[in-house]
Amino acid sequence: MAANMNGQPESPWRDSGTSVDVVAYLKVLRKRKWMILIPLLVVLPLSALVLLIQHPSYEATAILLIEPANPRVVKIEEVHTPDHSREYYKSQYALLKSEGLLGRVVDTLSNGAPVTPAPSDTDSLAELIDRLKTRAKEAVQRLRETLGDPSPVVAFDPQEVVRRERIGKLQRSIRVEPVGMRLVHVTIVNPDPRRATTQVNTLAETYVAQNLEAKLSASEQASIWLEDKVQELRAELQQSEAALQAFIAEHKLVPAGLNDKPLVAVEEFKNLTAAYATYKADQVALQAQRRELAQLRKQPFDKLLASVASQMNSPLVDALRQRYAELQVEHGVLLENFKPRHPKVLAVESRMQTVQERITGEIDKYADQLKSENALIAQKVRMFGGRINNKKGEIIASNEDLEAYSSLKRDIDAKRRLYENLLNRMNETEVTKSLETNNVRLYQRAAVPVQPVPQRTLLKFLISAMVVLSFGVGMAFAAEMIDNRFKNLDDVEHYLRIPFLGLIPSYSNKHLSGLVTIEEPRSAVADSYRILRTNLQMMATQRQIASLMITSAVAGEGKTTTSANLGVSFAQLGWKVLIIDADLRRPALYKQFSVTNEAGLSDVLSHQADVDNLIQNTGVHNLRILTSGPIPPNPAELLNAHRLRQLCEHLQAQFDLIIFDCAITLSIPDTLLMASGIGGLCLVHNPDRGEKGGVETAKKMLERANANILGIMFNNVRLKTSTYGDYHYYSSEYTVSQYKKIQS
Template identity: 25%
Template sequence: MRDDHGEASLTEILHLRDYWRTIRKRLWTLVTAFSLIVGSVTVVTLLTPPVYQANSSMQIDPPAKGPYGGIEMLGQSGSGQYLSDQEYYTTQDKKLRSRVQARAVYDRLGLADHDAYRDLDQPIDVLLEQVVVERVPKTRLIWIYCKAKTPELSEQICAAWGEVFVERNLKEINQGVQDGLAWLDKETTKAELEWRSAETELLSFRREHNQISLSTDEKGHVASQQIEQLSLDKGKAEAELAQREADFATLESALRMQKDPIRVASLIGAEELATRFEEAASELDGLRTTFGEKYAKVVDAQARKDGVERQIRAKAEAELGRRQSTRDQAQGAVTEIAATIEQITSEALSADGPQGEYNLLVRKVEACQEIYDQLLSKKQEMAVTASLKENNIRVIDPAEALQDAVEPNYARNIAIAIAMGLLTGVSLALFFDYMDTTIKTREEVEALGVDFLGIIPSVPGLVGDSWELARERYLYSYKYPKSAFAEFVRNIRTTVNFSAREDGKPPRRLLITSAGPREGKTTSSINLGISFAATGRRVCLVDADLRRPSLHHAFGLDNEHGFSSLISGASTPDQVVQATPQEGLFIIPSGPRPPNPAEVLGSEACHRALDRLNELFDLVIIDSPPVVAVTDAVVLSAHVDGVIIVIKSFKVARDLVLQAKRQLTDVDARLIGVVLNDFDIQRKSYGYYYYYTYYGAERDEVTKVRRTDKQ
């Protein structure tokens, strides 16, 4: 268990190191993305005009029931039931956010002439975006937040928002109270007339029977008591009938006269539909002012308004039918009570004569007076309520603007920009590294399933494609044997020496190739040959690139006779082998180009020529064409002890190297490993910088020499 845990921890550390190495390698990508994002956000933040905020709070209490017993205030709830608290507060919240509310504030403050709104196409929409309404959970409080370009304007908008809403609510309450007063006035007058009529009838009865002093001690009479109670019940039933008739008549009149849909919606308790109609109407008015009647947006807004109006009318028609049914029920109750009173009265009259009739008339007067007194009391209470102008909505905290701007928030914006810059920079660095399929590091070489033999570093001052620079690179380890370049070549030499053949001895015949062209295989071949020759071995460099030879250019030799001549038998080894400035190092140029290079290199004659060279030299290094381009290298791989692939860092894609590896392994070639050429060891992200600086005493020597040559 410990070993598994240790291996897992080590794997995680290695992955983290890979990420860190990638970030360091792509540091400029990260820095660029970070700088652009942070810089852009900083500039935008500094150039953004300040925004100020004002706050106020309101308390919305549940609406009070009507102050006259079971009789409702007209317009509160046509269904006879009050809205639940949740529905009520949801409705008020939507009203606070409605376009009607915004339009009222806009008109009150005269914002059409204000600089901040004068040139806007949709000022109401902008105003709504500047106001935030937030209800405090589990309370009756609502906070209003208003933002504007100046503290004064934000405070004005916030204050007007609360004032307008309070006034609108009070207006709705007063409308209901006035409706109630009108109904009570009508019913009180009617009850007074009935009371006066009953008294007149009683007085006439007394005069008719000359019984001014008839006894009224018969109040305990059962019939009189029944009639008294039924008269009271009849009065209540008639009041209920009057209310139902008023409800029905009011709604019927509103529908027949096609009154304001908002008024109709309020009569049936459809507050949400009323709010939606207000918003649709306000939006339509604004669009008409801006675009005209036939604009597409105006047509759509008109359709939305008409649709809400149809919903209100449909719901009102259904409510009218329900009210008609309840009115008929109330009428039936009144008729039934009246019939009962008439029956009891008739029975009492036949039983008691004038005294019974007298008692009934007295009870009737008393009942009518009691009904009149009740209605008069409710009317007086209603009048007091109307004069008090009570409102269930009030402002708690008056609007007050914050003196410091709430936007832009410099600290927050910069912090977010820094976080986004780092995240974007790291993401881009990892993305670009993922998309970059070129071989750059030892780890990427080993990920291909081949051994890593070492690197041949790039030389400062020798970057370019000219033959002059190429010759300098070819012989660099010969001219500067103490340079870091030469040391890295010696490391490769050591690794190759340890790659024993099947008989356990170091390889005596090496093929150096590449996946694609211009990857530095010739530079690697020459410098590796110089390094082997420096150990006292006799080394022969063979230019087997019969298509594009280059070894003879490196040493300034002629190419009249060479490897092709040796294979064909036209020349002997003594005629084609040429000495070099490096002791122990000899070269054989390519010679004349044959018409069929692949067939020549794959022939038995080529094999015999290489065997002959191994008799004369300790090590034969063959510089061949690229593997993928032509089949020459694959053919030659059958005649050597090992193959070395040279890869130019940051140039060759993984797929190309894998293809070269596949072509060689398909013919059972012995692949020793890969050399990473033209590697920039000054890139600290790759971990070689320390070694470069340690061995780099002569790394700038070539630059000094080139400057001297130019002078």
């Protein structure tokens, strides 16, 4: 499966979005075939064994009828009444498989004898596994006791252990199937048809009996509770009645007229309040008239006369006012004809004075009348106010007595009603608890089955095979998804953005020393090195590269073997090649060619020896070697780009290509220090040893060190399980279909 630009596995869908890359799927299945085959090889024989040793099973079915209500014998509501909701029926279905009910069934079938395993209990593999689990638990308990474990260990009676096993087996063999809401099919599966029939009929009968027992038990418990509550309420009622009688005697009340007494007092209080309000209003009105009259008397007589006439409403004052008006008119006429001191004018003024004095006298009498009336009304207001206060105290005292009396009376009435209701319910319960009515009944007993249940062995085996196969395939694809290694060649170039130079197949010939290009020059592995040589040769020619670094991200990826075989391949081409072991920490190149490592590159870089004197022959024509020499204490200080550049310039006059076998990149800085001084770099990667994340990190580190990365090659690739191309080789014949793009 290819990877996208971010390094995540690509979908098996092609770019068109309409077809599936079946080949990619098949390659994944081929690569992970053991994850599929091992579960199949383990599970399928076990499934076949289990299916073959199974005995025929028989089903016995009894039918139960669950009514929504008990049969109505009397018109009295019973204590235990069924529910009409779906939850009620669901709970009944669950009760049919409950351990309590099944325990009673097991006890009934054993008839009080010691519970022992039935002969058929050992016929089922599931029961055998359960028995083994029980034995294992017992062994663990005994071991804990032997080791002195302080934690408490529950010791079970062997008879109880067997009983629980039978309950568990019976529970697994039950199937409850509702038909509508009321009918329930109860089925038990057992290898013995008669035993299955006995078990299911016993289960149905026990369930019906248990439901009736629950109803009778509820009625009995309710009757006992009601009897206790009736006695308790009778005692409380007697105490309350005695308290009421004591209250009446203490306050000298007459219960017959006690309720009317507050009503009469309230009515009298209302009348007194109304009279008081009337007199109070009259008093306020008189006081207002007196204030108004006092203000009017301060005004001139003409204005006083005009205002007081309407207020007094007196015929005499009205007549005097009219007479005074006539005299005023006559006085005016005389003034027009006579002088003010004329006798006629004076006579009219005398008569006007007399009328004015009479009017003033009437006003004084009216003021005295108002004063007398105000005093009388004030006396009545005070009188009614006192009577109201007295009546209010009388009402308050009466209300307190009435409230206390009413409270005691209400308490007695409430207890009497509750007492009567409980007494009636107790009598009804006494009647109904003896009625053995039941809303559940055995509608149809189970008959002994004649034909066994179809085993469907082949179907079960195929289903188990499909499940195991699906599990294996799922695990294979899951492993492929989480596998962070390179999947194919496109994945390499998309992820790293560098050319793919080639791959070297794995080979396991123990007699080979590693130089396969010398020992088996006609093998497919040697040809793979030659293909790698060809690609590097084209790049070296195009970019004028005379020195080449070989490195890897982590150890064990085969960089030294690649350096040696690549040097041999270039030498076989006629190039003069020098291989330099630049791994000054773990040198190994000298072992490939069986040469000494007493002096080498470390001596040259430390200026202790001349390089021309340290170059050794390898036994291969045109191929020479400069070993690493003694391991220095400071390799990072010796290996720097400037020194290596000078060394390469000196050696290029003698050799066509200089190959440096360098240290690994991720954990050692040596390669990064010398990277910019070498013409080109080739990364070696073993897909089984490193992940692509490590390769990408090494590539970025080398790029930051200004290395000229030519590309990457894969080493020790297992072609039979890989997805890197189609390699088929026999002796020296092979095909490399994935190299078409590289060679082009």
